[in-house]
Every structure is written in structure tokens, then in C-alpha cells.
Amino acid sequence: MTDASPAIMPTYNRLPVTFSRGEGAVLYDTDDRAYLDGVSGIAVTNLGHQHPRVTEAVAEQASRLIHTSNLFHIGLQETVAEQLRAVTGMENMFFCNSGAEANEAAIKLARRYGDQKGIASPQIIVLDGAFHGRTLGALSATGNAKIRQGFGPLLDGFQRVAPDDLTAIETLAAEREDVVAVLVEPILGEGGIKPLGLDYLLGLRALCIEHEWLLMFDEVQTGNGRCGSTYVCEQLGVAPDVLLTAKGLGNGLPIGVCMARGIAAEQLGPGDHGSTYGGNPLCCAAAQAVLTTLAEDGVMQQAAVIREAMLSALHDHLSDTGLVKEVRGRGLMIGVQPNTPTDEIVNRGIARGLLLNIAGGDTIRVLPPLVMTTEQAGELGAGIAAILNDVAQQEGHQ
Ligand SMILES: Cc1ncc(COP(=O)(O)O)c(C=O)c1O
Known part of the structure; x- marks a missing residue:
């Protein structure tokens, strides 16, 4: 379904639901029907909707000061940076x-690192x-x-290899002098x-040390307690050496961070990068509340x-139907790959009052x-099991 209003550019295939409020793991639509949230705004509301600590921090901050720009010191940005430093060991953000x-x-940081090393066209290794x-660099x-x-x-400067294939990266290391980061x-x-x-990641760490490349982790989705x-x-x-996050850090307020340590922390200086809103007091009040809450026992x-x-x-609800091919992921980043088609699963979830998502085309992504x-x-x-049973019955799998 496209947007009801032609005034919205139709870049999303939206589901036919509008929510008006949320509480914990439940969202309520405009008719006050409840939905169990298995998506968390795509790994954003990791502490649930209207978490009292976050709501209070944001409301209190909004009542005093929302934005000043990075022309000035921002105390809350420094507080959040210190919190992130304490949990990650990264040096600056x-x-x-x-x-x-x-x-x-x-x-940009990796390219600057390459520039400092005298590499004219620095390459970053990325995965299929x-x-x-979706911005042009990130999209590239x-x-x-x-x-x-x-x-x-799109941007040049990316070498794409298959995931979990260390040999492909060793080959690049042997063939090229211009790689600066993975x-x-x-x-x-x-x-x-x-x-x-894990062996692959440890192998990457070792290769990055050996070749003086930066190891950069994108933890935008995996991070913030998920x-x-x-x-x-x-x-x-x-x-x-570089750790990226966003999504759950603000529990719904827009904030992202690029953290760095060692040589990576020395690359960007005054005037090298910027963002008008980046780390403003309002978003940092949310992030501070999130990090403080996550640190609690x-x-x-x-x-x-x-x-x-x-x-x-x-x-329990699927017993040995064989409808699930594989369950993957860690903690509350759960991939359930069924043996059934996935195209109707999200709508069937909505009909049952469950919010689900599909990732990679064939996997139910559950992010409670x-x-x-x-x-x-x-x-x-139980709801996912019921949906899979329904789909299988319709497809004649059972
Ligand atoms: C791993 C990862 N990196 C980057 C992004 C982009 O984040 P955003 O949509 O906040 O720009 C996403 C979004 O899904 C993501 O999952």
C-alpha cells in the first residue's frame, strides 16, 4: 500500500496501520487495537515505548533547551561520550x-587515514x-x-567480498597496497x-593489525542492548578501531555516533566534519537516559x-512440523527462517495483532x-508458529 496522501513521496510500502500510542512492548492503533511489538521501530525502541526514564529526560530537556549547535560546548554530549567511552573503551566520538x-x-575517517598514509585512492573492504x-557513501x-x-x-573505493570468507580478504591484502579499512x-x-x-571476526582483527587497516564495526542495528x-x-x-551506532541509542530520538580509538581517533580535526543537529541536547538527554538504564542490573x-x-x-507450537529451517542471531536480534514463503507473514501478523518484519527476503526478523x-x-x-502453520496449510506443506 502506498501513502494515503499524495503529498508524501511514495518511497515506502507502508502497512495499513497508524499507531496513536505505545506502552512497553505494545502499540495501539487509531482504533485503540493493541499490537505486540516484535519490531521495535526496526531495532530502535529497545527499551520499549514511552520508557518512563527516557520520556522524563526528554520532556525535562525540551522544557529547558533543545538545540544550540556545535558552535558551543554541549554538556550532555560530553556526558554521553563519557558514558560510551566507559562501556566501549573507544577514545573519542x-x-x-x-x-x-x-x-x-x-x-571519511578511513579515507583521511589513507590520505595521511599517502594512498591516493584508499579502499574499504565491505561485504556482500x-x-x-541510504546516503550515497553508505549506499556505495x-x-x-x-x-x-x-x-x-556511486562512490569508488569499496572492495566487496563474500561474508565469512577470510581467504578473499587475504587475497586482497596480497594484491593491493591501497586498502585502509574493513x-x-x-x-x-x-x-x-x-x-x-567468531573465527572470521578474530581473523579480521588479526589481518587489520598486520596490514595497519582500521577494523570498523557497524553496530547500528546490533547495538544498544539489543x-x-x-x-x-x-x-x-x-x-x-571504529564503532558505529545509532537506532536504539536514542530509543526513538535521532542520534548516531562514530566512535574511534587509537590511530582512528586522531584522523578528524576542526573543520573536517560536522552536523548541525548532531549530538544536540534533546537527543543526548534521551541517549543519556538509555545508557544509564542499560547499565542497570x-x-x-x-x-x-x-x-x-x-x-x-x-x-512448542511447531513441534516437529519442520516449518523452521533455521533460527539465527543473538539476544533480541532474532532471525527465524521458515521453509514456507514469507510474503504474507507480515500481513498475517497484523491480522493477529503482532508486528513482524522480513529481512533478507526469506527470514522473519524479530526485534522485541x-x-x-x-x-x-x-x-x-506462539503467534509466529500459528502464522507459519496457516501459511503451510495454505501452501499444502502439511
Ligand atoms: C547496520 C545498519 N547500518 C546502518 C543503517 C542505516 O541507519 P539509518 O536508517 O538510521 O540511516 C541501518 C538501518 O537499518 C543498519 O541496520
Whole structure:
């Protein structure tokens, strides 16, 4: 369905629902019908809708000061930077407004690093199936040919290889002198919830050290508690040189960050990059509340509890129908790949009051908030099972 109003450019295939309010893991439409939220605004409202701490911080900040620009010191931006420093060990941060912009900052940073090394045309290694955003730099880094199609000329300077293939990267290292960085999502999100192997990531880390390349992690989707830790790199024990985030950091307020350490933290100086709104007091008030809440005992641990409740209900209601080919992901970034077609699943979810999403064409992407109760998680798992059973029956699978 396209937009009802011709005044909206029709860039989205919108679902036929409008929400008017939300509470925790539930959204209510304009007729006050409740929907269990298995999408979290695409990995954004990780603390659920109207989280009291975030709402209070945003309302209080909005009542005092929303924006000043980066011409001046912004105390809350510095506070959030210190919070991020404490949890990630990264040394400094550039604040922007979205995931794509965080990727743009990283691309510029890597190119500047190449420039400092005297490399005329620095190359960044990126992966097939990756998603880094829709602005031209981020789009050029993105591995989905369909969404790049028709927007040329795109940026040069990206070397694309298959995920989890370390040999392909070793080959590039042997053949080229101009590589400066590797940019990866530790779990490919839009690409279908595909985790990169730990051995592969450790191999990348070692190769980056050996060749003096920057290892850059795009944790726009995996981050901010979604996978059970503030960022997945903590769990994996792989420290990137550049760490990108956005989405869940503001729980709905637009904020993105490009974090850097070591030589990466020395690349951008005054006048090299900027953003009018980046890290403004309002968005940073939200981010501060999010990071403070995530640091509390038990909040991120819920990711494993909710995942288990959802998957065990899914399993119980499907028993051994064989309708699920694979379950992937970490914490509350869950990919359920069915053996059935996926084209009707989202609409069937809406009919049942469940919000779901499809990623990579063939995988149900389930992104519940950390505040979902185990009972709601059970309902979500049972609901997905019921949808798969319905689709299979219609397709004559059973
Ligand atoms: C891994 C990743 N990087 C970047 C982006 C782009 O973020 P934004 O839509 O905020 O520009 C996304 C969005 O889905 C993403 O999943």
C-alpha cells in the first residue's frame, strides 16, 4: 500500500496501520487495537515505548533547551561520550543523527587515514549482503545491488567480498597496497540476521593489525542492548578501531555516533566534519537516559530471557512440523527462517495483532524490546508458529 496522501513521496510500502500510542512492548492503533511489538521501530525502541526514564529526560530537556549547535560546548554530549567511552573503551566520538551518517563519518575517517598514509585512492573492504544506509557513501558501501540500482554514479573505493570468507580478504591484502579499512556488521541485519563467525571476526582483527587497516564495526542495528550487551563487540571479545551506532541509542530520538580509538581517533580535526543537529541536547538527554538504564542490573540480561521464552513457545507450537529451517542471531536480534514463503507473514501478523518484519527476503526478523514480558514473548512465539502453520496449510506443506 502506498501513502494515503499524495503529498508524501511514495518511497515506502507502508502497512495499513497508524499507531496513536505505545506502552512497553505494545502499540495501539487509531482504533485503540493493541499490537505486540516484535519490531521495535526496526531495532530502535529497545527499551520499549514511552520508557518512563527516557520520556522524563526528554520532556525535562525540551522544557529547558533543545538545540544550540556545535558552535558551543554541549554538556550532555560530553556526558554521553563519557558514558560510551566507559562501556566501549573507544577514545573519542563524532555525534550525528542516524546510522547512515555514522557510516559516512567512518568512511571519511578511513579515507583521511589513507590520505595521511599517502594512498591516493584508499579502499574499504565491505561485504556482500551488508547494509550501511541510504546516503550515497553508505549506499556505495551497501552490498545489496537492488537498492544501489539506478543511483549511479556511486562512490569508488569499496572492495566487496563474500561474508565469512577470510581467504578473499587475504587475497586482497596480497594484491593491493591501497586498502585502509574493513567495514562489517557483526550480524548482518537487513541482509537476513546472519551472524559473522567468531573465527572470521578474530581473523579480521588479526589481518587489520598486520596490514595497519582500521577494523570498523557497524553496530547500528546490533547495538544498544539489543543483543544482550551494550555492543556485540563486547560479547565477542573483538575490539574494533571504529564503532558505529545509532537506532536504539536514542530509543526513538535521532542520534548516531562514530566512535574511534587509537590511530582512528586522531584522523578528524576542526573543520573536517560536522552536523548541525548532531549530538544536540534533546537527543543526548534521551541517549543519556538509555545508557544509564542499560547499565542497570538485569536490564540487558532480559535479552536472553525473552529470547528463550519466545523461541521455546515457537518450538512448542511447531513441534516437529519442520516449518523452521533455521533460527539465527543473538539476544533480541532474532532471525527465524521458515521453509514456507514469507510474503504474507507480515500481513498475517497484523491480522493477529503482532508486528513482524522480513529481512533478507526469506527470514522473519524479530526485534522485541528488552521490556517485553516473558508472557508476551510466549505470545509472540506462539503467534509466529500459528502464522507459519496457516501459511503451510495454505501452501499444502502439511
Ligand atoms: C547496520 C545498519 N547500518 C546502518 C543503517 C542505516 O541507519 P539509518 O536508517 O538510521 O540511516 C541501518 C538501518 O537499518 C543498519 O541496520
